[in-house]
Amino acid sequence: MKNKPAFSPKNTARDTTRSKNSILSAALIEFSAHGHAGARIDRIARQAKVSKPLIYAFFGNKDALYTAALREAYVQIRVREQALNLDEMDPENAIRALVRFTLQHFKSNPWFVSILNTENLRGGKSIREIEDLAEIRSDVVNKLDKILQRGVQTGVFRAGVDPLNFYIAIASLCFFPISNRYTLRTVFDCPIDDAWLEQKAEDAAEMALKFLYP
Amino acid sequence: MKNKPAFSPKNTARDTTRSKNSILSAALIEFSAHGHAGARIDRIARQAKVSKPLIYAFFGNKDALYTAALREAYVQIRVREQALNLDEMDPENAIRALVRFTLQHFKSNPWFVSILNTENLRGGKSIREIEDLAEIRSDVVNKLDKILQRGVQTGVFRAGVDPLNFYIAIASLCFFPISNRYTLRTVFDCPIDDAWLEQKAEDAAEMALKFLYP
Amino acid sequence: MKNKPAFSPKNTARDTTRSKNSILSAALIEFSAHGHAGARIDRIARQAKVSKPLIYAFFGNKDALYTAALREAYVQIRVREQALNLDEMDPENAIRALVRFTLQHFKSNPWFVSILNTENLRGGKSIREIEDLAEIRSDVVNKLDKILQRGVQTGVFRAGVDPLNFYIAIASLCFFPISNRYTLRTVFDCPIDDAWLEQKAEDAAEMALKFLYP
Amino acid sequence: MKNKPAFSPKNTARDTTRSKNSILSAALIEFSAHGHAGARIDRIARQAKVSKPLIYAFFGNKDALYTAALREAYVQIRVREQALNLDEMDPENAIRALVRFTLQHFKSNPWFVSILNTENLRGGKSIREIEDLAEIRSDVVNKLDKILQRGVQTGVFRAGVDPLNFYIAIASLCFFPISNRYTLRTVFDCPIDDAWLEQKAEDAAEMALKFLYP
């Protein structure tokens, strides 16, 4: 019981960070899987391999933990967005890449889709509380703006397209089929498998491009 | 105690129906406002002005009530869809009208958006249980199909556009800005008021049409 | 399981009252035995032979239950006070009887002494909330007033003694030795048994009377 | 991390005492403000500006800390009692001074009143544990004894009055109006301000003296 290795003096600070991150990851999973009301602190503690009181010591209460998890969701998704490099492609292909990436992004991080929906179901009660909004804001709109400008310069795109509204359109086309996959599947009796989503991405890219052409 | 007046024969059947509908309406409101886990049978009973045991007598348990409310949401939304008449318009205007209607539809029936999201958050656990799917399926895809065919015939639209996929694209463009209004508002700092949504509808119609042109 | 006697239709209303009273009695015992913070809803439920949710259904929360128990303590003590009849005694004996009764009263209803102390320890937070103060107010001061007036008339008591302040003095002399019996016992090493308290009552009566003589 | 300066040899003994006293003061405040069950080790630690483990290192557990705080209450109150000098007054004035002092004493040290009540509510569980009772016992009874003897000698007081019982009577008259101020205030609708208490002291002195006269 007392055989902790003596060569580990850095324990305190590091373990705290590890515990906090562990809790945050577990909370993110739990809240996106069960929603705000359905999430259980018990499960988060078990998943994070810490005790419940530690969660309360670090985060205060369920609401604050949820808010922290929501923020973490954005932070993680923004980190993953960094990987996207569109500067070297020609404008049309950049748009195609952006659309494919966006859909793929939502598909491979379903907890993000879920926690977004959860938060909107709550009327955005918690996202308003987040202070450091800079870390939450997406850089993609800026990237898109550059692509559009390049396209206008080369004459392949028409001018006057608002990058934010255009990005929201792309996000809509990519988010909805994933977010609503279960109801779509039953109501329209379509498979919603990888191939189907792949096709969605192609359609969306096509639609986006045709909207941009002069 | 069991001396209900014998001279009230209509009581039984009619009141039963009224109670059931009252419960269903209350449940729809409650589930879309609070999600599945956050909904409270107590509140539904109070809102519907019936006792809790009556709810259990009619619907069995919370899950079954939720499923019934979900079904009711679709039924109601399909009823409202009937009002839409597109046959008399020329194809382009019909598309424009369809897009505007769809966005308006989601905007004025936010409980539908909410309960759809709730159900998808649950992985579609309940919608699978609904038996009478015919009543749930939308007729809009058929209407859209006819428009597309008319457009192809008059040469204004290109051929080969799948009506279902095209409808899902339109739904995406209309659903997402409403469904995600709260996070969009905070993250992108845009107003999401009526004017903004109006503009969304115009953009969406434009995008849809350009996708259809030859 | 379904063998409840058919001849008991009055059940509902009566059992409710019985449950409420049962809870109230248990709460009174629990709060006076353990103080406000030390009291346990669990124990109250077990003692009252009802479930915890029923307590919450009837009383709302721990604080409200405590307030109700405090009120009940006063109500019960006032009821017991009614038994006291002093009109037929001569003034001096009436004072003696009043003092003896007061001490005996506190001695045989120790939960009253305890809950009074508990409430004062709380700064009177709850007694302020009680609405129907009439039921809580003691009639003893009025009775005492009459005795004093009779005594003044017969010349055995001096005039000008305020009945309320005089009653508080009597209450002080009777309350303190009982309320503080445990610390007194240890600090002054005196027995604080029935005989000792009996003697206290005689001393108090003597002191009270000498204060009244002209 | 363990680089406390070696040139601080006084540190050990003196700081220990300071920490202990700091804890004790904080505990006294906390226990008298919230009772035994309502007191929080956390708050005591914060108030005393030490860590919780230090409290446990010094005192063992909550109960032992409470006992130490109770003892400290008596010690402090006895220290304050030393100030009282009655030898130079004539017996009647000495009694008056004693009564006034006693009431004033309770009024200006309300934590003493509170912790006494708390301990009695606990059935004296902890005061029994205190070993060094000598330090806890009041010297006032001895002082009072001398006054009574002087009064008997000068013929102003009657003989045969037991000083302990008489002191308890005085304590009763002074303790109760302060201890029970909140319930008295509400039940009898009297102010319980300084003037009222002042009057109480005069009444009590008057009552005490009349009890002593031959």
Added chain:
DNA sequence: TATGAATGAGTATTCATTCAT
């Protein structure tokens, strides 16, 4: 059909206490 009373099994949160350094 309809309901007020009642409850078992949770659920967020707290608190005295200990561990590891």
Added chain:
DNA sequence: AATGAATGAATACTCATTCAT
């Protein structure tokens, strides 16, 4: 001597569900 991190065992309170009538 001293502490930040951590936890087992409650504790007030809730909620879907059922009982008795």
